[in-house]
Amino acid sequence: MGTSLKPTxxxxxxxxxxxxxxHVDCRGVASVLARVGDKWSVFVIMMLGDGPKRFNxxxxxxxxxSQRMLTLTLRGLERDGLVTRTIFPTIxxxxxxxxxxxxxxxxxxxxxxxxWAADHLQQIEAARTRFDTRNSA
Amino acid sequence: MGTSLKPTxxxxxxxxxxxxxxHVDCRGVASVLARVGDKWSVFVIMMLGDGPKRFNxxxxxxxxxSQRMLTLTLRGLERDGLVTRTIFPTIxxxxxxxxxxxxxxxxxxxxxxxxWAADHLQQIEAARTRFDTRNSA
DNA sequence: CCGTATCCCCATAGATACTG
DNA sequence: CAGTATCTATGGGGATACGG
Numbered sequence: 001m002g003t004s005l006k007p008t009x010x011x012x013x014x015x016x017x018x019x020x021x022x023h024v025d026c027r028g029v030a031s032v033l034a035r036v037g038d039k040w041s042v043f044v045i046m047m048l049g050d051g052p053k054r055f056n057x058x059x060x061x062x063x064x065x066s067q068r069m070l071t072l073t074l075r076g077l078e079r080d081g082l083v084t085r086t087i088f089p090t091i092x093x094x095x096x097x098x099x100x101x102x103x104x105x106x107x108x109x110x111x112x113x114x115x116w117a118a119d120h121l122q123q124i125e126a127a128r129t130r131f132d133t134r135n136s137a
Numbered sequence: 138m139g140t141s142l143k144p145t146x147x148x149x150x151x152x153x154x155x156x157x158x159x160h161v162d163c164r165g166v167a168s169v170l171a172r173v174g175d176k177w178s179v180f181v182i183m184m185l186g187d188g189p190k191r192f193n194x195x196x197x198x199x200x201x202x203s204q205r206m207l208t209l210t211l212r213g214l215e216r217d218g219l220v221t222r223t224i225f226p227t228i229x230x231x232x233x234x235x236x237x238x239x240x241x242x243x244x245x246x247x248x249x250x251x252x253w254a255a256d257h258l259q260q261i262e263a264a265r266t267r268f269d270t271r272n273s274a
Numbered sequence: 275c276c277g278t279a280t281c282c283c284c285a286t287a288g289a290t291a292c293t294g
Numbered sequence: 295c296a297g298t299a300t301c302t303a304t305g306g307g308g309a310t311a312c313g314g
Contacts, residue, residue, distance in 0.1 A: 025255060025258070026180075028254070028255075028258040028261075028262065029251050029254040029255055029258065030176070030179070030180075032250075032253075032254035032257075032258070032261065033173060033174055033179055033250065033251070033254065034174055034176070035174075036170060036173065036174055036250065037170055037171055037172075037173055037174005037175060038174060039167070039171070039306090039307085042167070042170055043163075043167075054275090054276095055275075055276055055277080056275070056276080066307075066308055066309075067276085067277075067278095068277095068278085068279095068307075068308075068309090069306095069307065069308080071276085071277060071278080072306095072307090078268065079264065079265055079268040079269070080261050080264055080265060081260060081261060081263070081264025081265075081267075081268075082261075087276095090275095091275090092275040092276080093275055093276055093277090093314085094275075094276085095275085095276065095277090102257060102260055102261070102264075105253065105257065106253065106257075108253075109246065109249045109250040109252075109253045110250070112246045112249055112250075113169075113170065113173065113246040113247070113249075113250060114166050114170070115246075116169075116242065116243065116245075116246045117165070117166040117169035117170065118162060118165075118166055120169075120239060120242065120243075121162070121165045121166065121169070123218060123239055124165075124169065124217050124218060124219075124239070125165065126218075127216065127217055127218025127239075128216055128217060128218075130218075131215065131216040131218075132216070176287085191295085191296090192295070192296055192297080193295065193296075203287075203288055203289075204296085204297075204298095205287080205288075205289085205297095205298090206286095206287065206288080208296085208297065208298085209286095209287090224296095228295090229295045229296080230294080230295055230296060230297090231295070231296085232295085232296060232297090
């Protein structure tokens with residue numbers, strides 16, 4: 001947004017326009033990035049890429065996630081409108097989670113990032129080893 | 138939506154090949170995503186987009202970051218080979234941080250993600266409000 | 275089967291003070 | 295100017311047990 005050019009408080013000569021984390025846009029964007037950086041969210045989003053899944057189905061697919069964390073992660077994604085939660089009042093109960101259009105949209109940039117990460121993992125790990133070696137010596 | 142018309146859940150008795158977070162690739166990718174999800178890393182990477190910056194220059198640009206956090210963030214980025222640290226043994230001392238080629242490469246997918254976040258922030262915030270309203274009632 | 279509730283640990287962020 | 299050192303506190307995340 002090109003927010004109006006209000007000459008703020010005339011405090012400092014010129015405030016940086018974009019990089020202020022307190023700025024609304026930055027904070028909003030950061031909150032989305034935080035979700036991506038979330039330990040489990042990305043995995044869940046990827047799992048749901050090929051159709052709806054049930055709770056325990058997801059739990060089994062994502063090896064290592066606790067029931068609690070899966071619930072919290074799904075709630076967070078649901079809250080952000082990225083997945084839908086559908087309850088089938090059967091016995092035993094059944095709940096399906098499915099990506100929304102918004103969630104599917106997020107998949108692309110996330111995949112791009114994941115692709116980049118996979119492509120450069122070698123370089124990064126090499127850099128880490130080098131750094132650790134230099135520093136531990 | 139267009140997901141293939143899977144007749145059933147074809148419950149595979151075997152283990153899923155890709156989505157195991159314990160798998161090396163997944164963990165590696167996750168570690169990169171974690172860095173992106175880091176509260177400050179993305180800001181720093183963006184700040185360095187237009188040339189090298191000094192420590193306090195960055196600190197001033199990123200409103201709200203503490204000295205400690207900036208140091209830790211920069212160390213992490215340096216460790217991953219995303220930024221370089223150049224010391225000028227002058228008085229007073231001067232240290233320049235600059236994006237490496239690797240770091241510049243990471244900028245693109247990150248920008249794409251940031252762009253998506255900015256584009257859909259309205260939708261997400263609306264979803265959050267709706268969810269919170271429904272749930273608090 | 276699908277969650278919520280509780281307890282506990284420790285990793286991390288912030289504030290502050292000090293050094294090269 | 296550019297850090298390091300130290301302390302504290304907040305909360306993320308795992309394990310477990312119980313409820314609908």
